[in-house]
Amino acid sequence: MELESVPGVGAKTAARLRELDDPEAALERGDVAAIARAPQVSEGQAARIARGAIRARHDDTDDFLATDRARELYDDALDLLQAETVTDYAAKRLETFYPSASESRLAETREFTDRALARDPTPAVADALADVTPLAEPRDVRVRDRCLATSDAETYSQASDAFPELSVELVDDARDVAELARGYATVIALDESFAGIEVEGDVRVEPQAFDDPVSVVPERALAFFARNRDSVRAAARVHDAAGIDAPLDTDTVEDALSRLTEEGTVADDDELDRLSVAVDDLDAAVSMAENVANDRLREAIEERDVTIEGGDLLSLVERGAGVDSLLDRELADEYSDAIEAARDQLIETLSLSDHAARARTAFPDDPTFPVEHDERVVSKLREELTAERDRRATRLKQELAEQLADLREPAADLVDAALELDVELAVARFADRYDCTVPEIGGSGIAIEGGRSPLLDVAFEDVEPVEYAVGGVALLSGVNSGGKTSTLDLVGLVAVLAHMGMPVPADEVRIEQFETLHYQAKSQGTLDAGAFESTLREFGDLATGDATRLVLVDELESITEPGASALIIAGILEALHESDSTAVFVSHLAGEIRDACAFDVQVDGIEAVGLEDGELRVNRSPVKNKLARSTPELIVEKLAEDSGEMFYDDLLDKFE
Known part of the structure; x- marks a missing residue:
């Protein structure tokens, strides 16, 4: 796949993607995790690139969501799915799922959904997933x-x-x-x-x-695993908790990671630790050894009376001798013992058995007080210790890096598999939370049994199930607040999810494979002339197109005067009827529109059973071929029954 042929991938983005090992394969798979590893490519951008690559691979378009309200329903569906994810990655990855009219894309997503619904989203898996993040490439080594x-x-x-x-x-x-x-x-x-x-x-x-x-440069592999070890370990726990095969032996990778520090160095090597301490503490240890020697000499001098005959003293003075000569003459043994104590102290403090010969020469045999080390010897000792430390560290780094380098690709697969599992588990949780089923794609129109909308502002378990089917063109009538719009939303949401390849919130669904969803939401008040003309142009384009479409319209009559609205809607319905579209128009003018239509349009109704304590009792499932009574009619009927007054009986007759 040519990188710049993907929608949304320009020259700069293509150059960043080419930093990946195999960018074409990542795009071919729609692999958000791999794409996001490119420099300066965020997960959100990676999801958009992956979605564009998927569209290109299936020769797909973005025409399905034809209106703002249709796109809002897709956003709602996506929010519901993303709410079930554990990782940020899975939430972004779900954005690569979109409603499509492509048979190959729909087959692909349906296969994914079948796999997802076979998963068991246990709490243990969710807990392990919480620590899994996409692998990051350290670029500051x-x-x-x-x-x-x-x-x-x-x-x-x-x-x-x-x-x-x-x-x-x-x-x-x-x-x-x-x-x-x-x-x-x-x-x-x-x-x-x-x-x-x-x-x-x-x-x-x-x-x-x-x-x-x-x-x-073994540090490259070490830094990669140091940066990502928490995620790799968590991904291993995910595989164990989910009972799925890992692409590597998790004990092997855990053993290797246990030898790695957060800074990317080798841990738990006693010899390296000894050498590191020796280098770091050398000056302090030398100073401490000097103190030991000087303390011993000072104590020896304080405890002895040193007698020097006059001739000897004169001879020493004539030679310009000082305290060093006196020490050599009078305290030679004590000085020798003090120097040995200093040497032993230095060797023992830093465990310098391998460098004992060099360390011993740090304190010369020539008497002096106070005792001082030979800085040249200490500097040389420091160089030797540092070189040995660095050689050992490099060797250990190379050994561990070689082991980890072999694990890098399977570790990446391990993490990617865990992240993809979260995507599948999110779909499984969504299906479980909203009692979903896999819809049957085929036939004409749409039929929903036991559908419950998760978009309502009530607890899902309190939502009344709805049954509704429509093939061709239908009008949906009903009382105010009876559920007409929520039914329309349910139909639209089911259509969106079904064309995403996802399960739908119903007991059973059969739906035609549509090419577009056109959902016209309820307008707020009468439109001015320009907006009215624009709306009619939309429906004109819709009615003359040849795509198989699902058209949902909510109270279009509000765009102009009721009388004109009924005639206009009737004309639109006639055109949609001729185009073999599936359409549901919610309207309070269903009777008037039916009378104005040149064909026998189906009118369904959401019936109010009656009034109880001032509240409507409604059968939420539309009744076929039933013009539902309005709320005013029900109120007049109730008054007629309760009062027995002819006034209310006469008003009720007007509704017939």
């Missing part, structure tokens, strides 16, 4: 103790692109490499020509570095 070196400009450019985490240096010869080795713990020479050079420091000649990025 910088390695400062290592560099790449090359004498070739083309290799330099290639290395800069392949290893953005490292500094890449242009060099001319071995002297330049040696200079780099003095500033970096490790220099990786990329040119075969540097093989065999002898320079001080850790210099590796690796012309095949591009084929083995893990050995060059």
Whole structure:
């Protein structure tokens, strides 16, 4: 699939998508998680791109939702589905589902729904899903103790692109490499020509570095898993809780992750910890060892009377000798013991058994007071410890990175599968919450049995079930607040969900596969001439089109005077009848419209059973071929029955 052929993907977005390993495959799958891993592409944008790619793949259009009210119903349906998700990803992923007239797309979404309804949305799975997030690519990894070196400009450019985490240096010869080795713990020479050079420091000649990025920059794999380990672990728990096969051994990945710190370093290695502590605490340990030696010497001096004969004193003075010479002459043994104590203290404090020889020379044998360390020796010891620490850390990083690198792709599959499972479970929860069924697609018109709208402002369990079927064109009459608009909304919502491939809130539904849904909501008051003309043009275009359509209209008569409205609506119904459309028009002028129609239009009614304590009692399911009585007629009938006055009987006769 050509990236820029997808609706909504321009040159800049296409360039970002090309940063992915296989962007065409991600678009082909409509994989929101993979698309969102492209630089500067949010989950919301990824969902829009995926939806555009799906439309392109099925040669689909966005014509199904033909009016604002139809689009509002889709938004309502989407809100209901998204409310059942656990992850933000699943909520965005559901936006790739839209009502479609494409048979291939509908077959695809129906297959998804069948799979979703077989899922068991247990609390344990939901709890595990709460910690699953799409994998993020760390883009701030910088390695400062290592560099790449090359004498070739083309290799330099290639290395800069392949290893953005490292500094890449242009060099001319071995002297330049040696200079780099003095500033970096490790220099990786990329040119075969540097093989065999002898320079001080850790210099590796690796012309095949591009084929083995893990050995060059293990921090890349470590940073990826450090950033995403909570999500990977949670995804593993999701698979365990859901009882589904994971694309990797979860114990293996858990063992690898347990060895990784949040900072992307290797955890739980005693030797590395020892070396790190030795480097960090070296100055403090040297100072402490000095204190031990000086305390012992001070104590020895305080406890001894040192006697020097006059001739000896004169001789020492003539030679310019000071306290050091006195120590050497009078306290040689005590000084030796103090120095040994300092050396032992330093070695023991930092566990320097492997560097004991170097550590012992940090305190020279020549007497002095106070005892002072040899800074050159300490600096050299620090260099040795640091080099050994870095070598071990690098080796451990490489070992762990190699293991994790092999797990990266299956770990990504693990997380993606968990996120996609949340999408399926959201549909399963939606179906369970609203007692949904999978609709039958086919035939003509629409038939709903036991339908209950989740859009009503009452608890769903309190919604009265509705049965309604229409094929062709029908008028829906009924009392005020009897449920005409909610019935129309139910029909529209069922149509939207069915064409999304989703389950619908009813016991049983059969629905024609429509190409468009045209829902004209109730207008607020009489329209001015311009708006009236615009509305008529809409219906003119609608009536003359050849698409199979579902037309829902709520009280169109309010656009102009009642007498003219009845004639206009009758004309519209005649045109829709000729076009084999399925249409339901809610109207208080059903009788007048029926009389004005040139064909035998079906009139259904939502009947009021009567008045009880001033409240209407209504049968919410429309009755076929029944012109429902109005609320005023019911009130007059009640008064006639209660009072027995002829006045009310005469008024009641007027309704016949």
